[in-house]
Amino acid sequence: MSIINKARKIRRALHENPELGGKEWETSKRIQEELTQVGIPFKTGFAKTGVLGIIEGGQPGGTVALRADIDALPIMEKTNVPFKSKVDDIMHACGHDAHTAMLIGTGLKLQEMKDSLKGRVLLVFQPNEESSPIGGARPMMDDGVFAEYKPDVIFGQHVWPNLPVGQIGIRDKEMMGASDTISFTIKGAGGHASMPHQGKDSIVIAAEFISSLQSIVSRNTNPIESAVVTIGTINGGYRYNVIADEVQLNGTVRTYSKEVKDTVKRRMANLVKGFEIAYEVEIDFVYRDGYEATVNTPEWAQLVRNRVVHTYGKEAVPDVDASMAGEDFSRFLEEIPGAFYWLGCAKEGTGVQKPLHDPEFYFNEDALEIGINTMTDVAVSALQKLQQS
Structure with a gap:
């Protein structure tokens, strides 16, 4: 099975079985199983259900962290997809199922090329993102998620129905409020x-x-x-x-x-x-x-932009306005340089897209491949940049 098809299978399984923040026990278990199958070492117990995957490169170098949130929302799903939520009043209406599946897919790709990597990549599976003001980022750090390996840079991506598949939203400064x-x-x-x-x-x-x-x-x-x-x-x-x-x-x-x-x-x-x-x-x-506001580090935001332009062309990185929506990734960026970007996932052929947190929110799975490839490319490029600095 290809990595993309595997990610799609994982995403659908997670979508059918959503769990609220702080209760993502089965989601965490599934993540651990997937990492175990491909030999990626991991640690658990961060903010109860958080998982940290560790990919050691074949040569010494810097440390890059990639983050995905894993929790769902207390929303009754109203879509008609065949893998609709099986849990009443709980739904992955913010795309965290896709985030988790894409980070696992990214981990699989990086594991395949680990001998050529100069440094290490941390896979941060974060619970409880939807539970402001507590969240999951701060509790994970308080529990020592980065105690052994402190990232030099951290990246996160979020599905974005306001952008079509094939486009990435990235700013050099404020992304979220x-x-x-x-x-x-x-x-x-x-x-x-x-x-x-x-x-x-x-x-x-x-x-x-x-x-x-x-x-x-x-x-x-x-x-x-x-x-x-x-x-x-x-x-x-x-x-x-x-x-x-x-x-x-x-x-x-x-x-x-x-x-x-x-x-x-x-x-x-x-x-x-x-x-x-x-x-x-x-x-x-x-x-x-x-x-707090999610504010990107300019040099790392530019790295994301440059990699997307290199792979998909200038039209893949349109000018975007910041959003006033909140994001727990801001807590990571308060302590670690990095960048947060949006992955276009609009449903093709639909005019007005259902927004995030809507019971009819739809994630276009055509974005899975772009999300995995982009995050992989960003991680590899960031390690190369750290090697040069």
Whole structure:
């Protein structure tokens, strides 16, 4: 069986049997079995289900790490593929099944050529990527995943339905945004709907508060910089003729710059104080730092770009805008130089693609070969670059 067909078989098996973050026991077991079959040594126990494969080259040199996330999402799948998820309310809607299969495939190719490699390649199978703010990258590092072999550079790839198969999205700087969460509990005073002067209507206050939150981005941050403030849930009230005494708001803040993030956080705290004084209420405010922005190291991003152009041509690397979606790979990049890039996987013949995290998300398996070849080429080229430096 070819490496591509094997990767396809693995991907489909993982897709049928998805596991949530922190519970990827069978997924981890499958990874270990595949590595064992081809003689790739590995270590386990990182963030419970994480696996580290170790490919030693035939000659000394640097250390390159390649990462794939392995967890699924709590989503009921609505596709009609023959290998549809067999687990209710759990689905690989973010392509981590493909990431895992492609890293295994990359490992197989590198193992075949290991005698010619100058250095080593680490295969990092990371759990719990979808569980911000904890994630799996930091727990893996805390558990010593790089204690014996510290990477000189690390790379990660992510399937991307906004790009067609055959294209790679890569930037020299920001790729993904910081993903923080916010919550506000507005504590007013209840009463009869016909006598609003006797209460402190938390719903009315919440409506004005949400509008004021949006002014932070439009009037307090540099318009050249990017920031998003979204309130995703509102909970409060009892019935139509009762003034709500409490309303809970939950949302997210997305930024690239630490300075912009600090500005948003500070202005939110000041806004809370102002509303408490103006409306004589109490507002509990919690800002939870999530994943930091995923920011590539320019020289390694350029290496990825150069290798893709060399293999597939300039048209394979279009200009792309950064995404405000969060990514746990940022934790690796905070400590290790490297690059994160997107692998086009759009469904051919379809106009509007279903996005990541959608119950109808579709991964075009034609991208498997490109993903494996690109990651292999990047790893080999990175080792050569390290040898020269």
